[in-house]
Amino acid sequence: MGISPQALAVLDVKFAALLPHLDERQRRLYLASEADALGHGGIAAVARLAEVSESTVARGRAELAGATVLEGRARRPGAGRKLADERDPGLVAALESLIEPREVGDPVSPLRWTTASLRDLSRELAEAGHPVSAPVVGRLLRQMGFSLQGMAKRRAGSQVPDRDAQFRHINAAVEEFLARGLPVVSVDAKKKEPIGEFARPGRTYRPKGRPIIAPDHDFTDPTTPVAIPYGVYDLGRDTGWVNVGTDRNTAAFAVESIRRWWNQQGRLDYSDAARLLITADSGGANSADSHLFKKDLAAFADECGLAVTVMHLPPGTSKWNKVEHRLFSRITHSLRGQPLTSYEVLLQTISATRTSIGLTVSAVLDNNDYPTGRTLTKDERNAILQRVQRDDFHGEWNYTIAPYDPQQSPPADPEQAKAPPIPAEATYLLTHPALTGISREKFDRLVEELQPWRRVLAEAEREKRKGINRRGYNPGFGFLDHRHRVLAAILSRRNTVTLTLTARLLGRDRNTLSYHAHRTMPLLAFATPDIATALDQPRRTHPPRTIEALQNAIAEYESDIKSGSS
Known part of the structure; x- marks a missing residue:
């Protein structure tokens, strides 16, 4: 007798209600039990209603009959396809x-x-x-250990000499100023921001489906107003001051921003201060080699009566300036996803910047004009250099500009400001063959041979600089005669004595020797073959650092010469 349609209809309802809640093994056992209840033809009927294969129902009957099945498993061990690599x-x-x-x-x-x-x-x-x-x-x-990653901007650029030492030098000065209750500020300019309904990066919470609408293309023209935020971050009080310019980012704008901070905030916070420390990067409007920046700082020092000490971060390290990650990063967070429709919106948004640890920010608008193309005469540059007191350690990065004192007027005769003559005994000592690799007679011949080439190189540099900004050319370094330029270049190339010891013996600044040695080094390529071979000897790895060590090196060289000749 066949299976009645009524029984199949009942099973269809039961399967629809129960099967979705069972795993594979439970489904096999349940379907097998229903097939056994139906009798002959039950496996085919159940398989058709449950939309499974008859072998599945048959396997369930075998399991019900007592076949071994691991507890907790829905499939037999080893079931499923092997992995592709297997x-x-x-x-x-x-x-x-x-x-x-x-x-x-x-x-x-x-x-x-x-x-x-x-x-x-x-x-x-x-x-x-x-x-x-x-x-x-x-x-x-x-x-295999791979992961999908983006690029990380962590590799530093070219390593300038004494980069780490400059950071330690700045840190020591900052700690000293803060311990004495003196103001320390970090300054820099943020990138220009167009004013208008332009899209900005970042997201803000808005009603779903109602974003802020901005033009699909951010085209600007010369008439588009711009904002140039120049930040002054007070390290001691964790406060920020932002002077928002509307013209150009020049040295005058940078110093005016510092002046406004001092007159409106700094003077109140440090009423008894006689000194101010400024940390800045080495480029832009507050560049380390900008005479205009130093000239405007000198005027500021005269107005406020402060001795202004400036310490520049080494080139390529501006991202470590405190104003970047303690002030500008928070301002960028405040400005995210908001169009700067007016200067008022920008000022209010910047002024509303706060942090949980106490940062407060003030912002003012600067509508002054700051034209470019300012130049200084040679006399003006010399006057500035006389005002600048360079640090013994990298004076091109670290210097102090004191207020003008009428009782200490600069010398009327420029010759009086020149450095004292170099001692003849120091020159004789440093031209020893143990240091230069050539005899003193060959050294004198080399100086004479390179003199015409130096004039040719100087003339080529003058032609190259015609019509361009001379900023950065000999930025405040003292001048050195041709003979000692060649000597400094040879000693630096052979590394037979440190420049610090050389400068001490010659009575000159180490930075002056380093500057002129670097500029004179190309001239050594014009040396005669016998001298060039001697100059190309391997550099010393541990040059003498003291006069005693220098004298010992010379004595050892003379001893080797005598033993070799005997």
């Missing part, structure tokens, strides 16, 4: 060969990344006889 032993090696040419980074690093996409790798593997999907390629890459 089926194809050469898959991983083929993938390694594909990503190796594209790999970027250190191969021994725990995290590496590749520039090829998963789909590209999957397609190339299939063409090489290893068919595999993109998700499987992603799984294999993760197992």
Whole structure:
């Protein structure tokens, strides 16, 4: 007797209600039990109603009859397809060969990344006889230690000499000023911001589906108003001052921003201060080699009666300036996703910047004009250099400008301001063959041979500088005669004595010797072959740093000469 339609209808309802709540094993056992209840033809009927294979129902009947099944498992051990790398032993090696040419980074690093996409790798593997999907390629890459990463801007630029030492020097000065209750500020200009309904990066909370609407293209023209925020961050009081300019970022604008901060805020916070320390980067309006910046700072020092000490961060390290990550980063956070429709909006947004640790910010608008193209005469530059008191350590980065004192007027005769003559005994000592690698007679001949070439090089540099800004040319370094320029270049090239000791013996500043040695070094290429061979000897790794060590090195050289001749 066949199975009645009424019984099948009842089973159909039961299957629809119960099967979705069962796992694979429970479904097999339940379907097998219903098939047994139906009798002959039950397996086919149940399989048809449940939309499964008859073998599934039959396997359930075997399990009900007492076949061994592991507790807690829905399938037998070993069920399912093998992994792609198990089926194809050469898959991983083929993938390694594909990503190796594209790999970027250190191969021994725990995290590496590749520039090829998963789909590209999957397609190339299939063409090489290893068919595999993109998700499987992603799984294999993760197992091999790869991860998808973006670029990290961490590699520093060119390393300038004494970069770390300058940071330590700045830190020591800042700690000294703060311990004495003197003002210390970090200054810099933020990038220009166009004023108008222009899109800005960042997101803000808004009603869903109602974003702030901005033009699809941010085109500006010369008539578009701009804002130039110049920040002054007070390290001691954790306060910020922003002077928002509307013209150009010049040296006059930078000093005017500092002047406004002092007159409106600094004078109140440090009423008894006689000194001010400013840390700044080495470029832009407050550049380390800008005579205009120093001239305007001198005028500011005269107005407020402060001795202004300036310390510039080494080139390429402006991101470590305190104003960048303690003031500008918070201002950028406040301005995210908001169009700067007017100067008032910008000022209010900047002034509303706060942090949980107490940062407060004030902002003012500066409508003054700051034209470019200002130049200084030679006499004006000399007057500025006389006002600047350079530090013994990298005077081009660290200097102090004191208020003008009428009782200490600068010398009327420029010759009186020149450095004293170099001692003849110091020159005789430093031209010893143990240091220069050539005899004193050859050294004198080299000086004479390079004299015409120096004039040619000087004339070529003058032609090159015609019609361009001379800022940065000999930025405050003292002048050195040709003979001692050649000597400094040779000693620096051979590294037989430190420039610090050389400067002490010659009575000159180390920075002066370093500057002229660097500019004279190309002239040594015109030396005769016998002298050039001597100058190309390997550099010393541990040059003498004291007079005693220098004398010992010379004595050792003379002893070797005598023993060799005997």
